[in-house]
Amino acid sequence: MKQVLAKADAERATDDIFAEARGRLPGAGPVPQIRARAFDVYKRAGLPHRGMEDWKYTDLRALIGEVLPLAPQPDAQALARAKVSAKQVAADQAVKLVLVDGMFAPELSDLGRLETEVVVRSLREVLETPAAVAMAGLLLSTTSDSAISLNAAMATDGLVITVADGNAVKRPIQIVHVATGLSVSTYTRSYLQLGKGAHAAILESFVPAEGASGYQANDAIIALVGEEARLSHIRVAAAASDAVNISSAIMAVGARAKLDLFTMTCSGSISRYQGFITLAGEGTKLSANGVNLVRDELHADTKIVVDHAVPHCNSREKFRAVIDDCGRSVFQGRILVRPAARKTDATLTTRALLLSDQAEADNKPELEILADDVACRHGATSGALDDALVFYLRARGLSEKDARILLIKAFIGEPIEEITSQNLRDFVTAQAEHWLQARR
């Protein structure tokens, strides 16, 4: 009874949040209606909970209970704090685009360094233009996930990045998401469109400003990768240790294109990354890799769904989790091979390294093969560091701490090695190193 009441209270609170936020949400023409519909979809399902197979290890209804009020527009002080964090996390040579508490902050971004091969607009600007009728579709999505529906209803801003046919963007574009607030929620939604043969690398960082606490960040990125295009999407999430970060990626990849994905979660009370990748054109190649680094009582959940919709596509997934203290890591990797997708070649390996007796790893690789003549493999393991290896390194002069760090780095090295850009690989390695050095 108590639980039913609690849920009803939470729902009422959520209703209020949408009602209150409505006036602040950008969008002309049909946009408000689309938002209201998305919110209805969300409301019918409610917060994701363990009764939903996709969320069975991350029961947001139980873990966070309610959706917090929408963050206020960042003031000068919030922007100043965000600037410090954005600078700290800036990757070498990347062009920075900064989103603060769900709002694009051009004054913190390197718009002047953008190459002419790429066009960047804010979602707010796009949704407010008279041509919004055409753009309203940006808020629609093909997935029925309730966190994504909530995102569509509430998105205050984001980036719309377009690379025209044949254009190659040389420098990586780094989208930095900074949260500055206390007990508020933020929603961003970005779009990425790569034309035929276009090349780009997008790095996304999620960080708190100093003093940010207890916030809920809900981000979505939707990418359309054109024929023969090449996209690298690297994501490093380090939310505040009492904050929630939910990131969804919905991507469709055209014929003979190549998509390299990498996601790393290294902090956040509750983190969830969910990637839905559709290989929509023949001959595409997907490399999807990631690492969860979890300590204390933090919870990191990574879910990647690869949808082989057409023949002759190739997908490779490597995932590693390192869990210390009472941390919990979840990896769900689903490979769907549709009836038409013959000659599919897909592999998925997931391995967890448990550094303490209380650490927990849930690995769930799933293959759903509906086509003939395919090659699909998956493997999952979990275990502790091998004492014999630690001793070998110590006998050669490394301290126990350094020996363990070296072995953990080697363990997570395999997915990181898949990042093709040396710069971005070094960036990710440095972030991982930072996590390792902070281990007690």
Place this chain on the structure above:
Amino acid sequence: MALLEIHDLHVRVENREIIRGLHLNVNAGEVHAIMGPNGSGKSTLSHVIAGKPGYEITGGQVLFRGENLLRMEPNERAAKGVFLAFQYPVDIPGVTTMNFLRAALNAQRKARDQREFSTPEFLKRVREVAGSLKIPHDMIKRGVNVGFSGGEKKRNEILQMALLEPSLCILDEIDSGLDIDALRIVASGINALRSPARAMILITHYRRLLDHIVPDIVHVMSKGRVRKSGGKELALELEACGYAQFEDAA
């Protein structure tokens, strides 16, 4: 003062006494061979000197240059100059031999308050030593011992020994799993490292190794103690008569 002094050492593993009152003195410049049947405690002795966890020292002393070795962490022992060539070197996927060697060498140098080697200095040294051990360069760029043959693993142990320049080398069955050509390469690598400042302890079942690396002193170990010590001719005697006579004396 001897480089290594072991006095009345007693060691237990899971409540079984493996080493039972062992004495051994090793001086700088000497090469000792410890021979003995399976289960005599030879490998346990090498592990205890190197500091492998899991052994309970119930009595005795192990002094290295007069310092109590048993109180030091394995890495401290390594930095002081103790090196164990493993009987079964482990594979470390994801850590290249090159990075491993550099990490080990610099960790030891740091512990000794020496400056770390620069990359070119380090590479030059690795190339020289690897060349003399016929270790191809691509092997060094691969994960430590990953996909290596038994012989390659043992050569990699000697490579590490040559780079780290320890003053006490304990070679635990360095000859096991080696064919005659590999044994020659490994033995000549070890012989090249003999020096008046360095001592070696060769642990082996077989005399064959001692044809290639001629020891100064041979010890026969059985049931956790040194039963007899002598010159290199003791190895020949052992081959003729076997270990049984020493077990009887136990």
